[in-house]
Amino acid sequence: MTSTRRSFLKIAASAGGGLVLGFNWFDAVAADTLQAGGGLPALVHSSKNAAAAASVEFNSFLSIAPDGLVTILSPNPEIGQGIKTAFPIVVAEELDVDWNRVNVVQSALDNKKFDRQLTGGSGAIKHSWTRLRKAGATARQLLMQAAAQRWSVPVTELTTDKGVVFHKASNRKLPYGELVADAAKLPVPADVPLKDPKSFKLIGGTIKNVDNKNILTGKPLFGIDFYREGMLTGMIQRPAFGYKLKSVDAKAAKAMPGIVDVVTFKNNVAVVGKSTWQVKKAREALKIEWEKDGSTESNADHDRLFTEMLNGGKATVQRKDGDVDAAFKSAAKVVKAEYQCPFLPHSPMEPMNFFAHVKFGPNGPESCELAGPTQTPDMARNETAKLLNIPADKITVELTRMGGGFGRRLKADYVVEAAELSSLVKAPVKLIWTREDDMTGGSYRPAVRYRFEAALDAQGNLIGYKLRGASINAGNSTRQDNFPSGAVPNLLIDSVDHKSPITTGAWRAPITNFLAFAEQSFIDEVATAAGKDPVQFRLDLLDKAKASPTGAIKYDIDRMIAVIKLAAEKAGWGQKKGADGKAVAQGFSVYFSHNSYVAQVGEVVMQKGKPVLQKIYAAADCGIIINQSGARQQVMGGIVDGIGHAMYGNMTFKDGVPQQANFNDYRLIRMNEVPAVEVHFVDNGIEPTGLGEPALPPTGAAVSNAYFKATGQRLRNQPFINQDGFKGVS
Template identity: 65%
Template sequence: MADLIKTNRRDFLKIAGTAAGGLFIGFYWSGCDSPKMQVLSDDEVLAQAHNFNAFLSISPSGDVVIYSPNPELGQNIKTSFPMVVAEELDADWEKVRVFQANLDNDKFDRQLTGGSGAMPHSWERLRKAGATARHLLLVAAASQLEVDMDELATEKGEVIHKKSGKKIAYGDLVADASQLEAPEDVSLKHHKDFKIIGTPVKNVDNKAMFTGKPLFGLDFYREGMVNAMIQRPPFGMKIKSVDDSEAKKVPGVTDVVTFNNNVAIVGNTTWPLLKAKKLLKVTYEPDGTVESTEDHDRLFVELMDKGKAQVMRKDGNVDQAFSKAAKVVSAEYQCPFLSHSPMEPQNFFAHVKGDKVELVGPTQTPDRARMETAQLLDIPTENVSVEITRLGGGFGRRLRADFVVEAAELSKILNKPVKVTWSREDDMTGGAYRPAVRYKFQAALDEEGNMIGYKLRGVGINAGNTTRENNFPSGSVDNLLIESVNHSSPITTNAWRAPITNFLAYAEQSFIDEVALAVDKDPVKFRLELLDRAKNNPVGEIHYDVDRMKTVVETAAEKSNWGKDANVMQGFSVYFSHRSYVAQVANIEMENNQPVLKKITAVTDCGIVVNPTGANQQVRGGIVDGMGHAMFTNMTFKDGLPTQKNFDTYRLIRMKEVPEVDVHFIDNGIDPTGLGEPALPPTGGAIANAIYKATGKRLRSQPFIEQKEFSEFNLEIKRV
């Protein structure tokens, strides 16, 4: 038999019994024990599909039904989760049916999408679900054939007697298997024996998306519901007066409601609501501080020098190191607020029925949506149901529940089912942006060019901790001080894809290049020297895996032919975030005295790659996202309102601007780590370092195209 890994069943709910011929295996992500398996017929499983979240079912026909519990927003979890279950089950993937599970805290733990944590969290739990079912099927087959289990194997939904070649389909075993008690221990495959995991599998929603089937929140419709669009105030302002007389005259508008500092236009369809919203006359007055970008620029300067900082990490004697330094390198980097700008603007359906609420829509945190709704309406959380649709992007914006609570509150006021839809302008101006941050770096160098001291101070606008104090180069420098300063602002912020590291990585990696060049060292070799010091003489705690980081650095240098072509100007960047490691090299060539970005090489260590197709897309998408926002996007404020309100002024990267991207993965057999976010952080640094190599211009602020150092060149993005 295949090389097996032993594990315990403690994360499972196992219930056994008999019914009309189907096998139902319920299992908890969080952990519990129960002695038996519950059996439901295939019809019962399908009829109750929306009510069961954590289960694997097999019908007498051999069809396998797997529910995916985490919200799907493009990170491929709805495909990769079932692949893991099907792998251990030895299912025939062609017979696997995948359904999106709804919120169920009794059966799921961490039923959310964020932090690139879904697969690392659920990896073993998913495997146990499939392996437990496979074991019971083998026991049933051994009984039917009157042979030892060791004589049996499984493949593509069948149990095979190796000596005789006789095969029994899973569907023919479910009635007997369902009566068996699950084992205390279950064996998992060794990764070398995987047949589904590691193979390219198409997204399970592809056909529905291509044919326009309803999947997304915007697609949801309920007979009898009303639609609503909402006018929200500028940040730091409150309503003074509302004149809705002209808005009410628009055909199709049924009501105008002022609530909670908002004004809602209500009607049967969204088109008249868009028109009526423009006719609203709302005046505002200050309700605290009203801020503009000029205020933030001033605050950055003041707080960098005088702000009271929180010490996040301190190693050694930093003051002494800098007083003895042969050379000190200093630089400051700054990034703006950014909108998440998912393709699907925020929307949600709510129906408040007495002390019960039905919620339907795209959310990254269904439990948060439930809890905040229950808190608003002062009802038990168990009285709130949440149905999760597919998300048309999120990037952290849908971690919040403000748009959900709006729908619930409005449904309560109107005593009707309500679907609230945000326009693109609402989405841009409605808040929860990436925080604006400024960093000051200082490095102390000795006579031999070794970095003996390192300082980082981050100042953020509603950023919380502006640093990731335990990331590289922490642990590789004897004397290190990392501090954070936060300014509280009425402008709301939220996690934005790869929170904090989305800009910090660019700033850190650009500064490390500055230090390397100041001592005339190759940037890749300089990083490897620091990693060797962290490996051989670590300072304080090391929170990253030095060997994994070194491997991606060395592999990226190899795959990109680092430094081997004099006509190619290369920039390097490497970063650890969300448990994974990504190194990137950007290639720029000069054409007609202008720098042309030709290629980005990326090497990723995210452990075992479940689905190469999805993983490849995640890396490419992260690079495009990181590149586009580093180069083009900016959000500024005037009197509490964003200056940019739509894509005509909020510049996103275009398809024709995406260069060649060469993607590689490290195959090390480690359990999967995060992948939805880690490819984004290194991109800005790789490009900026390549631009410096090609032009001698150091870009210390984003977006690049708005920097005076950049204005002398027209960086051409060549699509290959």
């Protein structure tokens, strides 16, 4: 992690072909070694058969050594979504190489060679699918051309398999390693053929995450593990929301063992020292006085604001179709409901941290080295460049694996803090947030309240639909073009937002993480009021949108219908009976987000008078599956996350001060509360779309709608455990 990609190639070259430096954790001949100057492991691979030549860099994504070892660079930050495994699989597939001969290396930031080098919005695979395939296919074509020249045969007569070129007519073959030197001299072809998906060997299979062994054995992969000889450790005391620094007495802290300095900047007080424990204890010894700046807010303020925004706030119309007023005036029945969600912290298991080393010249900062867990390395670099007033190309960013992020690490505030602290103390500094820092000083999911209204005619048809989103720091809290828009002839969607000093930001599946629960729960309420089956009610709306759409349709109707039918089929919708012979209470939900479609069926059974969530069925359409293992984990992880936060997550504020600071008072789902999860994928052969986020939004409604079927009570407010009359779901 302390070597750049450029130095990696330089080391390989200087080794005369006998050594190839890489990160293949599973190679039997690999031996752990510590890189000079750093604390993260590398692996050195030796080969007695390697020719005296360096690895050949075919393109930005891959190089091949003379012994046939393939090194594939994975440029996007790895946050647990499996991108560090998925990207190389795509390259290796088109290269047609043996996966056991592949080393995967996390690339540092290099936006001259890589495009969209970030993790967010579930868009990495969709964005890079074709360029990754071309990277592998181009190298494969060059190797085949080199073999064709050596054998004096047409390249069209050659085939490849597991890193070997074959000429079956003459029964000859050559491994890639013996061709790399010749291939490197050939001009790069402008256009190369890509594999027919029917011939994929790796894509669509089940491949272990390349970091599994190191995670399980505690190898230092994460930002919190990063170590640089001579670095200092820093911690910052930040104010609560709506407060500013009045005074600080640091005398006692400065006198404590291992403490190098105490500095103040931008309303913050930072302690810098030689070890995490010494710095933490010294920070506790600080005597800080804060004062309100007049903008503090409490939950009671937000309740009042929500009421005002829903009843009389100046709303921004996001979409309007037909004559809504006329539809509601003529309605045979009107259904109304409100749903509310709280602020939520991101709660990644690895708190925020980052390493920064600002280097000075005679006129001030000249360059900076950054290393750590960030979803947006380019933003981190650019924000640091602004802070230091130096060119962005004078800043390097090494990427470590992240122990979660869920959108929190899209921001660069903690990176800039590390850089500023390094510049103030003129030394390399690793900034560390404690769990309490992370939970109380972070960026939260916005709090939102939704009001829905539906107009039904005498036949139970949905003829009018209204949605108002009232939010704290969410901006537009709706997704006005998502289903059921386009399926209702008269529709009005608007939003109102309040600007608060409580910082908010993207939280896994932004906006839709709660909106989907509210919309899909309300659609169930409307179906019940219309006397119709909830699944058929949705299918009828989609058929209507397809036959006679109202306004723009910005979701794929057929893809949504397909996941609905698949989920209903796999769950045995409406047909299952429990051990007691009674029907199993099932709840349905479907949602489109991040270019993918996920439908879910939740099952609740009554045991000793108490509702028990026993299973979730999920059907997902995200196009071609790169890695079955990674894809299933993403869906299952999203479902567990969705259940846990719908059931338990709650962040409250009093006078701007967060009332929950650690997991002793902020409830997360526990392992014994996770139901069985069964995942199915729609096989339609389209190019891949996102999967890191789409499985979370539908989950809350699948649970709440099943709970209603079992108990007769509607769950409209999250967390469910705080709702009056909640009987509990175990």
